[in-house]
Amino acid sequence: MNPAAFHGRLFGAGVSEAGAAAHAWWEGSRLAVQAGDAIHHADGASLQVEAAGFNLRQLKLSWNGADGSYNFFVEAEEDFSRLLSGAPESMKEAFAGAQSRRRSMGRRFSAAVAVYGAVISLPLLLLLAFLLNIGHLVDWVAEKIPVHYEDRIGDLVLAQTRAQMKLIDSGPAYEAVQAIGKRLTAGSAYRYRWFIADRKDINAFAAPGGVIVVHAGLIAQTAQAEELAGVLAHEVAHVEQRHSLKNLMKTAGLSVLLSLVLGDWSGTALGNAAGKLTELKFSRDAETDADREGLRRLVDAGIAPHPMADFFSKLSSKESGMMPSMLATHPASAEREERLRSMIAALPAKQYAPLPFNWAEIKTSLNLPTARRQSLLAD
Template sequence: MHSTSSTFGGRLFAPGLDGVGVPATGQWRQGRLVVCVQDGGVEREWLAPEQPTLSAGGFNAAQLSVAWPAEGGQVQFFVDAGAARAAFAAAMPATLAQPHGAAQRAARGVERRFKLWWAVLAAVALLPVLALALLVLRGGDVVDWAVRQIPHAQEAKLGDLVLAQTRARMRVIDSGPAVDAVKYMGERLTPGTLHRYRWLVVDQPEMNAFAAPGGVVVVYSGLLKGTDTPEEAAGVIAHEVAHAELRHGLQGMVKSMGLRAGAAVLLGDWSGAVLSEATTSLLEMKFSREAETEADAEGLRRMVAAKINPEGMARFMDKLAAQSKDATPPALLSTHPASSERAATLRALAAQHPGPWDTLPLDWAAVKASLP
């Protein structure tokens, strides 16, 4: 193997960079991957270890994900498909042949799905007038239909991307009482789920939490500190779980970007521009009043089923409703609008379920004290 090789393009996610990634070039030097970006006119380099994690990347599995841990998060380089992928493989060390081969097999499987679904879409494209009429007259039904066609496994890949961006943009707390508590409550709230949930606690002072498609739930340390009881925190987690289970994030993305977003997730055919637009829309998504009402009701139902006192959800909503009048309301209100009416509705629903309730086996003072 030569000491250096030709360069190949891709997209880099790393701490300190834009959350949706930046264009980058890679090159093999003495058997080590070096990734370069232009940052404000200055070239910056990231040196991968000798054995980075190599796997199929991107929604069509044609990209290659090369990842390794770094200070403040994780570095993940997505090698472009085609010539860039070929240049990567031509000079890579022999030790990476096995994971690279697995990625190639995954790409061939997705390619077979492409042929089938592009044939379906080509047939649909012959009926543009009907499609336009459906979008105008029954847009919601079309979106719901498109979302139902997307397998949970494909939706999980979208969540993986949001997860990678979260790790690149924020400091994730990987262990400790807070992480254990969030996972414990989350698993109680999701029996029999079709998602593979990833429960994250991030070191962020804002009172915030969000759910991404495919079962990624991110809870800010500031939110945990702002609760008085574990039941209040469970109420927030239940609400976010409801968004994930009802696939609100996926529905919102398809509505905001059009059916091309649904087709992209379904087929795994995502260009860099669509990828960036989709993940940005997910991180900044504001749900409709209807979606929020559905998530409230479904979250409360899950708390009752888990024998967690749903009054905790109502108490937390009371807090948000009160703080919404402040000059600097909680960050959660930017995507989850609160109101005294919502709090009252939740309290009325909670009152219909007298219990008995389990006492959550969590030392909440210790949980909060463990946070930075």
């Protein structure tokens, strides 16, 4: 084998989902990667390089080949030096940048995580996951995943969601959701992305990394902007407390853990799990926590909290023919509503300025059948 070759793991078209051991070398400005008998070539100009992997201890080279996209992960120090020394001049800067990011992230990581991600072999990791309580393991891992990673999971979920439903990302209702969302998330480490799904059923959900989707059908059922703010605050709390991330990891199970460890972001495992996000149910404790934290955010943002409870009570007493999908994921029991009302009652008295929207106009702009029916009745 070429003495200048460096080792790594290749993911992409025609390669097993778990990746394949591969070695690579430079041919001038071109990268050649060999996995088994197949040799893949990547033009230097089309190569992307970044720090990657569960604890950012790897360098990821990615490119688009004729038959699909490829990711090649390099992890060992001696492989880095061979990779860097042979790299074309034009790419040295990109490599140096990724390398220093990799090192600084690595330093910030706790030794425990480094051991988990780099030293423990994958079969052992799998065995451990089965032997230990998987739920606790997931919680432990989830607490240690940097926001940067969650952000990328959010991107994946967003792509899945777009494939499943039409997302509205302009117009007065969208602007209102954005404006309210901004107030609720001031100072957050997450990069929030707000969307309205063009769907009639009543639902809202939060994906890891700050992707929040609210159905137009939910907005149609709100009597005022503050009711929507209550729902959004609750969803924000799910993101901030990493409920969405933990849920996704638990549902997808080990395959997602594995793709996180391997840094395989194109992984279908995560993508498949992301597609189920609208059906994910949180535990009762998580719901109570999200109500409490959501309420705190509302009040901090200077938004009146009572309408949040009003909206949840409306949900539980709904007699419309439309089954609110939200009830499947957010059981709106009388007990929960009571708890929310007593949390609100315990808050210090405060004056809240109404949110500055013409709510009736905003709802009409969504042009939903429900909204139309209501206006016909009003006529």
